[in-house]
Amino acid sequence: MHSSLSPSSVTDILEVDDLHVDFELPRGRLHAVRGASFSLGSGESLGIVGESGSGKSVTSRAIMGLLPATTARVKARTLRYGQHDLLDAPERVMRRLRGGEIAMIYQDPMRALNPIMRVGDQVAEAIRAHEPSLGRKELSTRVVGLLDAVRIPDANKRIRLYPHQLSGGMRQRIVIAMALAANPSILIADEPTTSLDVTVQAEILDLLGDLQEERGMGMILVTHDLGVAAWHTNRIMVMYAGRGVEHATTADLFEDMRMPYTRALFDSIPRVDMPPGSLLKSVEGRPVDPSNPPPGCAFRERCHLAVEICGTTAPPRRQVGSHWWDCWDDQEEKSVK
Amino acid sequence: MQRVVQLVVVLGGVSLLTFLILNLLPGDPGLAVLGDNAPPEALEAFRSQHGLDRALHVRYFDWVSGAVTGDLGTSFRTDQPVLETILDRVPVSLQIVVFAQILALLISVPAAIACVWKPRSWLERTINTSAFATISVPNFLAAYVLILIFAVHLGWLPATGFSRLSNGVVENLRSIALPTVTLALSQFGIYTRVLRSDMVDTLEQDYVTTAYGKGLTNRRILVRHVLRGSLLSLVTVVGVNMGVLLGGAVITETIFAIPGIGRLMIEGIAQRDLMVVQGVVLLAATAYVVLNLIVDVLYTALDPRIELGGQRRA
Ligand SMILES: Nc1ncnc2c1ncn2[C@@H]1O[C@H](COP(=O)(O)OP(=O)(O)OP(=O)(O)O)[C@@H](O)[C@H]1O
Numbered sequence: 325m326h327s328s329l330s331p332s333s334v335t336d337i338l339e340v341d342d343l344h345v346d347f348e349l350p351r352g353r354l355h356a357v358r359g360a361s362f363s364l365g366s367g368e369s370l371g372i373v374g375e376s377g378s379g380k381s382v383t384s385r386a387i388m389g390l391l392p393a394t395t396a397r398v399k400a401r402t403l404r405y406g407q408h409d410l411l412d413a414p415e416r417v418m419r420r421l422r423g424g425e426i427a428m429i430y431q432d433p434m435r436a437l438n439p440i441m442r443v444g445d446q447v448a449e450a451i452r453a454h455e456p457s458l459g460r461k462e463l464s465t466r467v468v469g470l471l472d473a474v475r476i477p478d479a480n481k482r483i484r485l486y487p488h489q490l491s492g493g494m495r496q497r498i499v500i501a502m503a504l505a506a507n508p509s510i511l512i513a514d515e516p517t518t519s520l521d522v523t524v525q526a527e528i529l530d531l532l533g534d535l536q537e538e539r540g541m542g543m544i545l546v547t548h549d550l551g552v553a554a555w556h557t558n559r560i561m562v563m564y565a566g567r568g569v570e571h572a573t574t575a576d577l578f579e580d581m582r583m584p585y586t587r588a589l590f591d592s593i594p595r596v597d598m599p600p601g602s603l604l605k606s607v608e609g610r611p612v613d614p615s616n617p618p619p620g621c622a623f624r625e626r627c628h629l630a631v632e633i634c635g636t637t638a639p640p641r642r643q644v645g646s647h648w649w650d651c652w653d654d655q656e657e658k659s660v661k
Numbered sequence: 662m663q664r665v666v667q668l669v670v671v672l673g674g675v676s677l678l679t680f681l682i683l684n685l686l687p688g689d690p691g692l693a694v695l696g697d698n699a700p701p702e703a704l705e706a707f708r709s710q711h712g713l714d715r716a717l718h719v720r721y722f723d724w725v726s727g728a729v730t731g732d733l734g735t736s737f738r739t740d741q742p743v744l745e746t747i748l749d750r751v752p753v754s755l756q757i758v759v760f761a762q763i764l765a766l767l768i769s770v771p772a773a774i775a776c777v778w779k780p781r782s783w784l785e786r787t788i789n790t791s792a793f794a795t796i797s798v799p800n801f802l803a804a805y806v807l808i809l810i811f812a813v814h815l816g817w818l819p820a821t822g823f824s825r826l827s828n829g830v831v832e833n834l835r836s837i838a839l840p841t842v843t844l845a846l847s848q849f850g851i852y853t854r855v856l857r858s859d860m861v862d863t864l865e866q867d868y869v870t871t872a873y874g875k876g877l878t879n880r881r882i883l884v885r886h887v888l889r890g891s892l893l894s895l896v897t898v899v900g901v902n903m904g905v906l907l908g909g910a911v912i913t914e915t916i917f918a919i920p921g922i923g924r925l926m927i928e929g930i931a932q933r934d935l936m937v938v939q940g941v942v943l944l945a946a947t948a949y950v951v952l953n954l955i956v957d958v959l960y961t962a963l964d965p966r967i968e969l970g971g972q973r974r975a
C-alpha cells in the first residue's frame with residue numbers, strides 16, 4: 325500500500341461536489357450520477373469503487389467534459405480543476421485541459437483506439453494536440469520515448485502497427501502512453517484492467533502505480549474490485565447507484581467498513597486462499613434501476629441489515645475524521661426487538 | 662486468384678445472357694438495316710455476310726472467342742469493327758462520368774462533414790433539403806432546367822453537343838459542363854446521405870471519445886477520425902455508380918446529344934445492330950467488374966483489418 329498522505333498535507337487540485345448527471349433518453353430520464361462528491365490532491369491516488377452501472381464511468385467523463393452534449397445534463401455545486409470551473413469553461417480551455425492536465429485511460433483499449441490508424445500516429449497526435457510546433461523528428465522521438473516508458477519492447481517497430489495487431493495488454497499500454505503524452509497532472513484510469521487477461525492485469529496496475537509515483541501525478545483509479553483499489557490508492561470512495569456511500573483513507577476503510585455495501589464488495593474480492601475453481605461470490609441481488617430509484621436508501625433491498633426507516637428516508641451522512649458513510653446503522657440495535 | 666475466376670464467370674454469364682436475349686428477340690436485323698422493302702436475295706446475302714445463317718451456339722462461340730482476342734465483330738450497319746466504334750466513344754463518356762463523380766464528391770464530402778459538425782443547424786437543414794431534392798428530382802428534369810437557365814436564358818453554355826478535346830480545352834469543357842453538372846446533381850444527394858449516416862455512426866464510437874479526450878480540435882477529429890472511419894459505404898456506392906454510368910448515362914447523353922457509350926447503345930438497339938449492342942453490354946459488364954475490384958482494393962487501403970477477398974478480422 326502507498327504511504328497514506330494526510331488529507332491536509334495536499335492541496336486539492338480537483339474538487340467535485342454534489343455532481344449530478346442525468347441522461348435525457350427517449351424512454352425517459354436516467355439519473356446516472358446523483359450527488360457524487362470527492363476531491364483529489366496533487367500526487368494523490370483515489371480509488372472509486374462500485375459495481376457495474378454505479379456511475380463510475382459517467383463521473384469520470386463528466387470531469388473530462390466528454391459526455392454527449394445532446395443527451396447528458398451535468399450539474400454540480402462545484403466541479404473544479406485548479407482555477408478552472410469545468411462546468412462552464414470555454415471549449416478552448418477544456419481542450420487544453422483534456423489530455424494536457426487531465427487524461428483518461430479507458431475500460432476497453434480495443435475500442436478506445438482507432439482501428440484504422442497506426443498506434444504511433446495515435447500517440448503522436450496526443451502530443452501534437454498540446455505542442456503543435458513540435459517537429460516531425462522530435463515528435464517521433466517522443467513517441468518512442470513514451471512507448472518505452474510504458475514498457476513496450478521494440479517500440480520502434482511497434483509504432484507502425486495497427487491496434488488489431490497488438491495484444492490486449494500492449495493495446496492498453498498504448499492507451500496509457502497516449503494519456504501520458506502531454507504530461508497531465510491527473511490520470512483517470514477507468515477500469516484499466518477489466519478487459520484484460522488476469523496475467524496482464526497485475527502488470528498494467530503496477531505500471532500505472534509506478535508511473536503515477538515517478539511523475540507525481542494525481543490518479544483516480546476506477547474499479548469494481550475493492551482488492552485492486554487496496555493496493556494502489558491513498559483513499560477510496562465507494563459508489564452505489566450514482567452516489568458516494570462510503571469514503572475513507574484506504575487503511576481506515578479496510579480496518580473499519582461501515583456501510584453494508586462496502587462489506588459486500590469486500591466479500592466479493594477474489595482471494596488466494598479460495599479453493600481453486602470455486603465460484604466468485606458477487607454482491608447479492610441486482611443494482612437499482614437508475615431511471616426509477618426507490619425512496620430511502622438505494623441499497624436497502626439488498627441489505628440484510630435493513631430496517632424500516634431505510635425504505636422511507638435517505639440515510640444521514642455519518643463522519644469520523646475523514647471517514648464518512650451514509651447509513652442508518654445506528655438504528656440497527658433499536659430495530660432488533 | 663479467386664477474383665479472376667469470379668471475373669471470368671461473371672463475364673461469361675453476361676455475354677451468354679445478352680447474346681441469347683438479343684438473338685432470340687423477334688425482328689430481323691437484316692430488315693432493320695436494309696429496309697422493309699429489301700429483296701429476299703439481299704437479305705440472304707446480308708445474313709451470310711454476317712454469319713447469321715449459322716446455328717446459334719456456333720455464332721456464340723465465334724463471338725466469344727473473338728471477344729477474348731479483342732475482336733468484337735463488325736457493325737451490321739457501318740461495317741466498322743465494333744471495338745473501334747466503342748473505343749471511339751469511351752473517352753467521351755469516361756470524361757463526363759469521372760468529372761461528374763469528382764464534382765459530386767467535392768460537394769458531398771464537405772456537406773456531410775458540415776452536417777455532423779453543426780447538427781440541427783440551418784446549415785444541416787439546408788443540406789438535407791437539397792440532398793433530398795436532388796434525389797427526388799428526375800435526372801431529365803434537372804437537365805432541362807439547367808439547359809433553360811444556362812443555355813437558353815443566360816446563353817453562357819451550349820445546350821447540346823460535344824466538342825472533342827482536340828478542338829480545344831475550353832470548348833471541350835464548355836460542352837460537358839451541363840451534362841457533368843446534371844450527373845453530379847443526381848449523385849450529390851445519395852453520396853451526402855450515405856456519408857453523413859456513416860459519420861453519425863462513427864461519431865458514437867469510443868475511439869472518437871478518446872480523440873476528444875486527447876484535446877484534439879473538432880476539425881481534426883471530424884476529418885482524421887470520423888471521416889476516415891466512415892468511407893467504406895461511400896466508396897462502395899461511388900464504385901457501383903461509376904460502373905452503372907460507364908455502361909451508359911443514357912438519359913443524360915441523349916438529352917445533351919453527347920456521343921458517348923449510352924447513345925451508342927440506344928442507337929444500336931434502335932437499329933438492331935446486334936454486334937454493337939452485344940459489345941457495349943460486354944464492355945459495361947467488364948467495367949463494372951473491374952470497378953468492383955478497385956473498390957475491394959480500396960477497402961484494404963481504408964481499413965487495415967480487411968484482407969483482400971473481403972473478410973474482416975477481429
Ligand atoms: N451515454 C449514455 N447515455 C445514456 N445512458 C448512459 C450513458 N452512459 C452511461 N449511461 C448509463 O448510466 C449508468 C451508469 O453508467 P456507468 O457507465 O457510469 O457505469 P459504471 O459504473 O462505469 O459501470 P461499469 O463497471 O459497467 O463500467 C448506467 O445505467 C448506464 O446505462
Ligand SMILES: [Mg+2]
Nearest residue numbers: 380381431515
Ligand atoms: Mg464504466
